[in-house]
Amino acid sequence: GSFPSLTTLMALPGMRDTQTVVKWKFLEHKGPVFAPPYEPLPSNVKFYYDGKVMRLSPEAEEVATFFAKMLDHEYTTKDIFRKNFFKDWRKEMTAEEKAKITDLKKCNFSEMNEFFKAQSEARKAMTKEEKQKIKEDNERILQEYGFCIMDNHRERIANFRIEPPGLFRGRGDHPKMGMLKRRIRPEDIIINCSKDSKHPEPPPGTRWKEVRHDNKVTWLVSWTENIQGSIKYIMLNPSSRIKGEKDWQKYETARRLKKCVDRIRNQYREDWKSKEMRIRQRAVALYFIDKLALRAGNEKEEGETADTVGCCSLRVEHIKLYPENDGQEYVVEFDFLGKDSIRYYNKVPVEKRVFKNLQLFMENKEPDDDLFDRLNTSILNKHLQELMDGLTAKVFRTYNASITLQQQLKELTNAEENIPAKILSYNRANRAVAILCNHQRAPPKTFEKSMQNLQTKIDAKREQLSDAKRELKSAKADAKVRKDEKSKKSKKAVQRIEEQLMKLEVQATDREENKQIALGTSKLNYLDPRISVAWCKKWGIPVEKIYNKTQREKFAWAIDMADEDFEF
Ligand SMILES: *[C@@H]1O[C@H](CO)[C@@H](O)[C@H](O)[C@H]1NC(C)=O
Ligand SMILES: *[C@@H]1O[C@H](CO)[C@@H](O)[C@H](O)[C@H]1NC(C)=O
Ligand SMILES: *[C@@H]1O[C@H](CO)[C@@H](O)[C@H](O)[C@H]1NC(C)=O
Ligand SMILES: *[C@@H]1O[C@H](CO)[C@@H](O)[C@H](O)[C@H]1NC(C)=O
Ligand SMILES: CC(=O)N[C@H]1CO[C@H](CO)[C@@H](O)[C@@H]1O
Numbered sequence: 001g002s003f004p005s006l007t008t009l010m011a012l013p014g015m016r017d018t019q020t021v022v023k024w025k026f027l028e029h030k031g032p033v034f035a036p037p038y039e040p041l042p043s044n045v046k047f048y049y050d051g052k053v054m055r056l057s058p059e060a061e062e063v064a065t066f067f068a069k070m071l072d073h074e075y076t077t078k079d080i081f082r083k084n085f086f087k088d089w090r091k092e093m094t095a096e097e098k099a100k101i102t103d104l105k106k107c108n109f110s111e112m113n114e115f116f117k118a119q120s121e122a123r124k125a126m127t128k129e130e131k132q133k134i135k136e137d138n139e140r141i142l143q144e145y146g147f148c149i150m151d152n153h154r155e156r157i158a159n160f161r162i163e164p165p166g167l168f169r170g171r172g173d174h175p176k177m178g179m180l181k182r183r184i185r186p187e188d189i190i191i192n193c194s195k196d197s198k199h200p201e202p203p204p205g206t207r208w209k210e211v212r213h214d215n216k217v218t219w220l221v222s223w224t225e226n227i228q229g230s231i232k233y234i235m236l237n238p239s240s241r242i243k244g245e246k247d248w249q250k251y252e253t254a255r256r257l258k259k260c261v262d263r264i265r266n267q268y269r270e271d272w273k274s275k276e277m278r279i280r281q282r283a284v285a286l287y288f289i290d291k292l293a294l295r296a297g298n299e300k301e302e303g304e305t306a307d308t309v310g311c312c313s314l315r316v317e318h319i320k321l322y323p324e325n326d327g328q329e330y331v332v333e334f335d336f337l338g339k340d341s342i343r344y345y346n347k348v349p350v351e352k353r354v355f356k357n358l359q360l361f362m363e364n365k366e367p368d369d370d371l372f373d374r375l376n377t378s379i380l381n382k383h384l385q386e387l388m389d390g391l392t393a394k395v396f397r398t399y400n401a402s403i404t405l406q407q408q409l410k411e412l413t414n415a416e417e418n419i420p421a422k423i424l425s426y427n428r429a430n431r432a433v434a435i436l437c438n439h440q441r442a443p444p445k446t447f448e449k450s451m452q453n454l455q456t457k458i459d460a461k462r463e464q465l466s467d468a469k470r471e472l473k474s475a476k477a478d479a480k481v482r483k484d485e486k487s488k489k490s491k492k493a494v495q496r497i498e499e500q501l502m503k504l505e506v507q508a509t510d511r512e513e514n515k516q517i518a519l520g521t522s523k524l525n526y527l528d529p530r531i532s533v534a535w536c537k538k539w540g541i542p543v544e545k546i547y548n549k550t551q552r553e554k555f556a557w558a559i560d561m562a563d564e565d566f567e568f
Pocket of ligand 3: 376378
């Protein structure tokens with residue numbers, strides 16, 4: 001198949017972004033979401049000038065609230081900030097206010113500040129229902145404004161909300177700090193969409209600055225901000241097409257490797273016998289990359305301080321050879337610092353020819369000599385290119401990780417089990433891959449504590465269960481007349497608690513097994529998401545159980561397209 005949304009001449013990574021590239025044929029969207037309008041303060045919240053209450057005009061009051069909100073922040077003590085703020089604030093004042101308010105030091109914003117603090121406390125103390133309502137409102141807005149149609153695809157928009165007005169902060173001691181970042185109005189907005197689309201409507205009583213139809217750019221909305229005069233854009237989410245396309249290509253390359261890996265393996269086996277040392281070395285290195293998912297090695301200088309190596313830069317001191325070890329023949333022990341200074345330690349039996357070759361490579365060498373002295377990363381990469389278009393050491397990792405996940409999922413998933421148990425199986429399959437890719441981590445600092453908390457919950461649940469069982473027993477023994485109703489209810493309660501207990505126990509097992517393994521890297525970078533999505537579909541498991549929100553965005557392309565029968 002092909003990537004689902006490759007329907008237009010979208011500029012792909014590496015392609016020059018020139019004006020002649022058509023980026024879309026059809027673009028429809030709803031325009032931006034503006035910041036909510038200013039709500040004047042309640043009349044009991046007062047502003048004082050020179051010790052006396054002063055009522056501000058709504059325009060001046062709004063800008064004053066920006067400062068009041070920041071009162072506890074160091075910014076408001078800085079001279080540049082105060083000077084810039086005061087200058088811009090005065091521009092919003094009526095003539096009368098301007099005449100009266102001449103010194104920022106005489107302004108007392110403390111009641112305003114208290115008011116906003118109380119508001120923020122109230123937000124924190126909201127009930128579950130109130131929070132849920134806000135969440136639902138946001139979701140509704142997201143569904144309405146957060147997507148556009150670009151050609152035949154619904155794409156997520158990155159930043160469809162326009163930032164509310166406020167005071168500019170900038171980094172460090174920015175000379176413009178404290179200036180008023182104006183409210184963006186529809187009259188500031190340029191809309192970009194296709195002529196034949198339903199144009200976004202400006203809010204009632206307003207109009208857009210301009211509506212244009214430029215299909216050589218990918219922004220949907222733009223305006224010029226007032227502080228630096230730079231143009232701001234609303235664009236597609238990076239999780240959309242361009243990124244998805246790249247991701248998809250990566251896994252397609254790995255799938256191509258699956259088709260020719262037997263040929264490549266036969267070839268390097270032959271090469272172990274080559275008369276040329278450089279070819280033997282290359283073939284043994286390739287065997288390591290294939291079998292152990294090692295990285296190729298120093299593509300970039302990793303920095304002089306960190307002495308990290310990859311396959312091509314292994315030194316004699318990084319391996320030990322055992323003709324026999326623990327009942328196995330031809331064992332190689334690896335011990336070195338890999339990428340990000342993560343220790344790679346592994347003891348693996350290898351084929352006899354590989355072992356003999358390694359002995360040969362190590363002959364008459366010092367511990368800090370290169371194991372593969374006739375090989376470097378560029379030679380290896382060039383060879384990989386010749387074996388298959390687009391092949392790199394990383395493709396082997398992606399291939400092995402994805403196929404291992406697929407096999408493990410097949411092996412570990414038990415049709416009879418419930419959803420939490422199936423998810424445990426998924427995580428176990430994911431862990432098998434992480435171990436293969438050497439994605440270790442130090443146990444989190446909070447590990448013991450969180451395990452204890454979980455154990456406490458489990459103990460409490462067990463107790464609850466035996467109570468419920470006792471109740472069920474007595475209900476059964478109870479008066480015959482009411483028996484049915486009551487024991488049915490008790491039975492249900494027992495079942496529910498049993499399920500909850502099971503869920504907690506699965507969680508504990510999962511957490512314990514995951515103590516020293518980082519699943520995220522392989523999940524995000526090496527596992528074809530179509531495998532996971534297909535597994536979810538097959539077993540009726542919501543994708544949300546496997547991927548969190550960010551991950552679902554990244555893998556939207558796979559979630560949209562994968563079917564139950566997908567084979568990596
Ligand atoms: C500001 O006003 C409040 C009353 O709202 C008062 O308690 C406080 O002392 C005033 N601060 C200054 C610096 O005058
Ligand atoms: C993946 O790597 C493992 C571990 O080194 C290896 O045993 C296995 O043969 C590889 N699987 C495939 C299909 O390449
Ligand atoms: C790798 O080795 C080849 C052949 O010996 C040499 O031409 C090339 O410069 C080397 N590349 C690096 C990056 O060391
Ligand atoms: C999703 O998981 C990743 C780890 O893979 C984590 O870094 C990220 O913060 C999580 N995002 C959300 C929204 O939970
Ligand atoms: C104001 C604005 O957004 N201008 C941009 C419009 O799009 C063209 C490219 O089509 C840019 O060059 C402008 O800067």
